[in-house]
Amino acid sequence: MKAVVYDRYGPPEVLHLEDVPKPAPRDDEVLVKVRATTVNRLDCHTREANMTSGPVVSTISRLISGVRAPRRRILGSELAGEVEATGAAVRDFKAGDRVFGLTGLRFGGYAEYACVRESARITHMPATVTFAEAAAVPDGAMNALWSLGQVKLRRGMTVLVYGASGSIGTAGVQLARYFGAEVTAVTSTKNLELVKSLGADEVIDYTKEDFTKNGKTYDVVFDAVGKHSFERSKESIKPGGYYLATDGFRNLVLAPWTALFGDKKVSFTIPPRYPKRDLELLRDLIEKGEYRAVIDRRYPMERVVEAHRYVDTQQKVGNVVLLISSEGRA
Numbered sequence: 659m660k661a662v663v664y665d666r667y668g669p670p671e672v673l674h675l676e677d678v679p680k681p682a683p684r685d686d687e688v689l690v691k692v693r694a695t696t697v698n699r700l701d702c703h704t705r706e707a708n709m710t711s712g713p714v715v716s717t718i719s720r721l722i723s724g725v726r727a728p729r730r731r732i733l734g735s736e737l738a739g740e741v742e743a744t745g746a747a748v749r750d751f752k753a754g755d756r757v758f759g760l761t762g763l764r765f766g767g768y769a770e771y772a773c774v775r776e777s778a779r780i781t782h783m784p785a786t787v788t789f790a791e792a793a794a795v796p797d798g799a800m801n802a803l804w805s806l807g808q809v810k811l812r813r814g815m816t817v818l819v820y821g822a823s824g825s826i827g828t829a830g831v832q833l834a835r836y837f838g839a840e841v842t843a844v845t846s847t848k849n850l851e852l853v854k855s856l857g858a859d860e861v862i863d864y865t866k867e868d869f870t871k872n873g874k875t876y877d878v879v880f881d882a883v884g885k886h887s888f889e890r891s892k893e894s895i896k897p898g899g900y901y902l903a904t905d906g907f908r909n910l911v912l913a914p915w916t917a918l919f920g921d922k923k924v925s926f927t928i929p930p931r932y933p934k935r936d937l938e939l940l941r942d943l944i945e946k947g948e949y950r951a952v953i954d955r956r957y958p959m960e961r962v963v964e965a966h967r968y969v970d971t972q973q974k975v976g977n978v979v980l981l982i983s984s985e986g987r988a
């Protein structure tokens with residue numbers, strides 16, 4: 659089968675197409691004919707062994723992915739496709755089922771076929787979307803669900819989403835609204851209309867206004883892009899409120915510290931936990947028209963280097979899809 663592989667850490671150019679053996683499912687696995695996958699920040703960070711995040715993070719990244727070279731040659735942590743075959747013990751899926759899910763650090767989505775355990779974060783696709791639209795759902799939305807789940811969101815609570823145009827941010831705006839919160843989305847001028855269309859009650863253009871200086875306070879500040887900080891946003895958080903982090907070593911120290919001291923908490927747990935029931939919830943929300951993955955660009959598998967270069971700019975809006983076959987559009 660055709661796959662995008664890499665054998666050393668580095669820039670997007672380390673990725674190339676190769677013919678590799680087609681995997682065979684074990685007893686508890688399904689063999690998925692992959693139609694679409696994504697290029698997300700996890701793929702890009704893993705590809706370059708997190709070197710841009712400094713030596714400490716890079717060392718941890720290599721301990722996870724392979725010290726000298728990547729242990730797993732095929733990236734792609736989310737996918738959508740069709741079940742081609744099932745192992746003897748598989749009960750919930752059969753050949754022909756349309757499925758989507760998250761392979762996480764096992765990756766494997768950048769290939770024509772991938773084996774996924776039945777018990778992993780994989781489920782039947784929403785009936786209403788294409789493979790490309792389904793592939794773009796799991797990573798950002800499950801991260802947003804995990805982050806927002808740290809707070810018991812109640813109707814009428816106020817949530818500010820910083821970095822509202824990213825993969826996690828576009829999901830965070832929609833899901834905070836779904837849980838009944840009043841949402842303020844912070845983004846740059848070009849993405850204001852998009853975040854309004856996702857249901858934000860208020861929008862702030864960070865190129866024109868600093869939300870930390872407008873005198874308003876929120877129950878939750880959700881830094882969905884890892885570009886803000888607890889210290890800078892502290893005065894905008896209500897007493898008893900939360901700063902939800904998605905990135906930043908410093909937050910690993912601040913989380914336990916603020917749990918003991920002060921009346922404003924930082925929440926940041928690594929690794930985040932993504933239960934399968936969250937994927938099922940997302941499928942139901944999509945079918946009811948209450949959630950959609952935002953797709954910025956779609957690239958055919960052959961243009962994977964270009965796709966990674968684009969995601970490396972940190973300017974993608976929502977998600978970038980990699981089409982493994984022309985049926986990815988269907």
Ligand SMILES: NC(=O)c1ccc[n+]([C@@H]2O[C@H](COP(=O)([O-])OP(=O)(O)OC[C@H]3O[C@@H](n4cnc5c(N)ncnc54)[C@H](OP(=O)(O)O)[C@@H]3O)[C@@H](O)[C@H]2O)c1
Nearest residue numbers: 698699700821823824825826845846883884885904905974
């Ligand atoms: N998604 C993942 O795979 C994943 C996994 C684990 C952890 N994380 C972490 O979670 C965070 C979010 O990831 P993501 O994939 O959702 O991000 P993303 O999609 O790459 O975010 C891109 C968006 O961020 C906005 N942005 C860029 N610089 C900004 C700034 N200085 N202030 C405010 N917004 C800015 C840009 O919009 P504007 O033009 O409006 O600025 C752009 O639309 C990252 O820190 C990442 O390391 C991500």
